[in-house]
Amino acid sequence: MNNLDQFEKLSNLQVDALREIGNIGAGNAATALAQMINTRIEMNVPNVSILEFNKVPELIGGADTYVVGIYLTVSGSAPGSIVFLIPVEQACRLVDMLMGQPTGHTDPQTMGEIEYSAMMELGNIISATYLNALAMFTQLTLMPSVPALGMDMAGALLNAILAQFGEVADHVLVLETQFKKGEEEIVGYFFLLPEPGSLNTILKALGVSF
Numbered sequence: 001m002n003n004l005d006q007f008e009k010l011s012n013l014q015v016d017a018l019r020e021i022g023n024i025g026a027g028n029a030a031t032a033l034a035q036m037i038n039t040r041i042e043m044n045v046p047n048v049s050i051l052e053f054n055k056v057p058e059l060i061g062g063a064d065t066y067v068v069g070i071y072l073t074v075s076g077s078a079p080g081s082i083v084f085l086i087p088v089e090q091a092c093r094l095v096d097m098l099m100g101q102p103t104g105h106t107d108p109q110t111m112g113e114i115e116y117s118a119m120m121e122l123g124n125i126i127s128a129t130y131l132n133a134l135a136m137f138t139q140l141t142l143m144p145s146v147p148a149l150g151m152d153m154a155g156a157l158l159n160a161i162l163a164q165f166g167e168v169a170d171h172v173l174v175l176e177t178q179f180k181k182g183e184e185e186i187v188g189y190f191f192l193l194p195e196p197g198s199l200n201t202i203l204k205a206l207g208v209s210f
Contacts, residue, residue: 017206019048021137022175022190025130032125037098039181047176053193056158056172060085060189063155066108067091070123071161072147074131077140077205078198082131083161084123084177086188088151091119094188097181098122108151116149123147126177126190138205173199 022045030043057063068091070084086094092106095115099106106115124147131142150157173192178185194202 014203014206015048015050017137018173019045019175021133022048022130022177024136025126025133026177028129028133029126032129033098033122036121036125037100039100041097042178042180044178044180045175046178047174049174049176050171051174053158053170053172056085056174056191057154059174060087060154063153065154066151067154067157068119069150069152069154069157069161070119070127070147071150072123072127073145074142074192075145076142077138078142078194078201080192080194080198081161082127082144083158083191083193084126084188085154085157085191086186090186090188093184094122094179094186095119097179097184097186103184111151120147120149123149130175130190134202138202140202140205 026043026045030041033043034040051059057065060067066088067085068088072082074080074082088108092108092111092115093103095101095106095111095118096103098118099115124144127144127147131144134140135142150160152160173194175190175192177188177190179188180186
């Protein structure tokens with residue numbers, strides 16, 4: 001069965017299992033963040049979906065949408081790549097949330113090393129906690145690389161990621177990730193880009209394979 005067929009045949013049970021893992025990862029990420037920034041930011045994964053790779057830009061506003069992207073590779077039993085994308089205006093609000101600043105304090109023109117560092121650390125925490133949750137459920141070995149950060153139009157950023165990471169599957173697993181602090185709510189998108197064959201490895205290990 002090819003990768004396209006695999007994604008199209010994912011059942012509600014399989015998506016529910018992946019969502020539950022995502023929420024466990026998000027809960028662990030929120031705890032890790034609280035320890036780092038000394039304040040609580042709620043995180044959850046309200047939606048999990050499977051998307052064709054070429055439709056990823058549409059999800060975040062189109063190929064011309066300016067985004068902040070954090071990306072890394074995953075090695076081990078189910079190799080692939082991870083990308084966290086968030087429109088730049090939302091990224092600025094998220095930086096303010098992370099750094100305890102009033103909303104609107106950070107804008108794209110004033111983002112510098114400190115702000116990028118905060119985003120990188122967030123990407124590191126989310127990736128590590130999600131992969132740890134997935135590894136705990138599947139008993140697979142999943143090891144993230146050091147993350148890299150870019151700011152560009154979504155289409156250009158994804159093309160650069162593809163060029164760097166090489167072969168990925170035609171479809172990606174999308175975890176909509178919600179950050180909430182008080183009345184402030186921000187949504188970003190966490191993508192798992194499995195190499196061909198890796199998705200079935202994960203699903204088999206979850207006991208919900210085809």
